[in-house]
Amino acid sequence: MKVYKFLSAGATGPLSGFCWPVPRPGGPAAWVRAEGPLRLCANGTHVCRAAELAHWIHDELWEMEIDGEQLEGIDCLVVRRARLIRPVDGWLGDGPRRFAETSARHAAELAAEAAPERAAAARALAEDALSAAREGFVSVSAFASALAVARLGEPSEQDGLYRRERAWQSAWIARVVLGA
Amino acid sequence: MKSRSVVDLVCQEVVELVTEYLGQEMSPEDRVRMEQHLLACPPCTAHLAQVRATLALARELREDEPADAPGEGDLVASFRRWSRSGSGEGPR
Numbered sequence: 462m463k464v465y466k467f468l469s470a471g472a473t474g475p476l477s478g479f480c481w482p483v484p485r486p487g488g489p490a491a492w493v494r495a496e497g498p499l500r501l502c503a504n505g506t507h508v509c510r511a512a513e514l515a516h517w518i519h520d521e522l523w524e525m526e527i528d529g530e531q532l533e534g535i536d537c538l539v540v541r542r543a544r545l546i547r548p549v550d551g552w553l554g555d556g557p558r559r560f561a562e563t564s565a566r567h568a569a570e571l572a573a574e575a576a577p578e579r580a581a582a583a584r585a586l587a588e589d590a591l592s593a594a595r596e597g598f599v600s601v602s603a604f605a606s607a608l609a610v611a612r613l614g615e616p617s618e619q620d621g622l623y624r625r626e627r628a629w630q631s632a633w634i635a636r637v638v639l640g641a
Numbered sequence: 642m643k644s645r646s647v648v649d650l651v652c653q654e655v656v657e658l659v660t661e662y663l664g665q666e667m668s669p670e671d672r673v674r675m676e677q678h679l680l681a682c683p684p685c686t687a688h689l690a691q692v693r694a695t696l697a698l699a700r701e702l703r704e705d706e707p708a709d710a711p712g713e714g715d716l717v718a719s720f721r722r723w724s725r726s727g728s729g730e731g732p733r
Binding site: 495500507598603604607608 | 682689
């Protein structure tokens with residue numbers, strides 16, 4: 462099973478601030494090992510599978526190698542040992558912007574097909590998403606796209622619609638960026 | 642936060658819940674939703690970083706020290722130490 466991790470520029474954890482050791486010329490990166498009990502959001506390395514990618518979008522996308530104990534998380538996997546293998550080439554260059562613009566257009570298409578009473582808020586969010594994509598704010602854009610689709614439903618349906626759109630986004634990344 | 646969906650979570654709530662988040666007082670479900678919001682919201686992420694740096698600095702102040710305001714150099718040094726930390730226990 463391949464697993465991945467999004468990081469801030471410079472191989473840094475976006476929320477933890479942890480600076481990941483990067484692969485050395487001609488050799489792999491050093492392993493990072495968590496001490497103590499693994500706990501979701503509290504202890505251990507958090508990685509994601511291809512189907513979960515869109516929940517964690519950030520500057521750099523890395524393929525990871527993992528080892529040892531694992532804990533199933535929410536949209537993620539918490540592991541005992543991990544190391545960076547290589548940055549995903551498809552997330553370099555214009556890949557993130559293409560993803561964000563495609564996601565925004567997908568949300569706009571769904572909004573265009575929706576009933577008028579639901580469509581206005583969704584269209585506005587999809588326009589925001591497209592603007593953010595063109596400005597290079599990829600994670601903001603993808604979030605706005607998923608929210609736009611969520612707003613097409615009744616309140617009780619919105620979480621499910623949001624997750625479905627995130628799944629669509631993840632599938633796009635897997636297909637186009639990872640080549641899966 | 643009562644297991645709010647990420648769809649309903651707004652920035653004002655995130656700001657209000659930052660200390661709860663840093664204090665590990667949230668359920669894992671709520672932490673995941675909050676982190677998913679933070680990753681898509683640069684202003685909330687910046688706020689989190691500021692609160693973290695402030696708390697780290699406050700921890701360094703000993704009770705028996707004069708309550709002088711720290712200088713800019715102290716703040717910067719504290720923030721750098723915080724940003725370099727992360728080995729051993731903790732989320733990554």
